[in-house]
Amino acid sequence: MKQRMRFALLADEGEHTMTELCALFEISRQTGYEWLRRYRALGAAGLVDRPRGPHRHGRATPDAVVEAIVALRRERPTWGPRKLVAKLRARAPETPWPSASTVGEILKRADLVSGRRLHRHAPPRLEELTRPQRPNHVWCADHKGWVRLGDRERLEPLTVTDGFSRFLLVLGATASTRTEEAEPLFEQAFREHGLPDVIRTDNGAPFASSGATGLTTLGVRWIKLGIRHERIDPGQPQQNGGHERFHGTLLREAMTPPAADRAAQQARFDAFRHDYNHERPHEALGQTPPAHLFRPTPRPLPDRLPEPDYPPEAAVRKVRQAGEIKWDGSLVHITKALVGEPVAIEETHDGEWVVRYFDVPIGIIDRRTRKLRRRPVPRPGDRPAKTTDQVP
Incomplete structure (x- = not known):
């Protein structure tokens, strides 16, 4: 110097x-x-001494590629490097796009990366739940936590996704968890896509009740349609983990901030649903959109609902207006969700009176208290071994 x-x-x-x-x-x-x-x-x-390295090394990402990455990130601020690369490759497959790690560094240099919080979850118990094997095998349903719209009205969206393809089937700007709001949305989904084999939900309204059967009006209709209702364990949302993660995406991309009113929020939901199904790459699907895997089910919504077909030796009782049946000289409360519906009573090897609706066991009549109690998780040998032909 x-x-x-x-x-x-x-x-x-x-x-x-x-x-x-x-x-x-x-x-x-x-x-x-x-x-x-x-x-x-x-x-x-x-x-003063200056760096002797080249201003731009030979393997640097071309400016046009960097600009395209930054532009897409600004357009999609919630997408990570993998989704950005997948979308860019789909748009311009002839361009040699960099790896996801390189894209992450580009986003850091452009100050487009924020820290992420790590969440610890209890180990899931998915072995007790149905693993989706094909589109429309398992639907996952829930209500997203509520927020206030711009006009101060309550918004508690109903969401339904296909567990196999992650296809977003229902996204309704509902105001509550009432059956009256949920049922028409499920009916519309059944008409558009057919019937799934299983619907998985939590234990909240309108999917489940606190009674011995856990049945609601919605659950009863699903049984009639031949849909098995699968409920996760109370307090274990990770058993429906894919759907819970979807709710995080929904909150960031379509609910923050909430729209001015319900109509505007529904329009926003409709646009998000199309984008989520047809444009947004999904990491669990090899960075392809859900629509690439989703197919309608071959089981259409029937024009008429079937009636239960119980064996002639079963004791059949119709549920009365108060939700009760007459059994063994006593009134046994079943559930108001089954008022007017026939249920069957069958006796097991252990002498238990199992009550079922269609092929679904909904409870056991306690011989001592004459009250219906919840049936434990089925084990091998728990199926009814004989029926009672007496008519108490």
């Missing part, structure tokens, strides 16, 4: 030619002119 300063000061005095000064300091004329230029432009700071 001192040598460069001496050279620059002597050159500025003009008493020596550039050739003489360069020979004195044992440098090339090109270096001499460069030192002098930097000194005259920046003063002493211009003579």
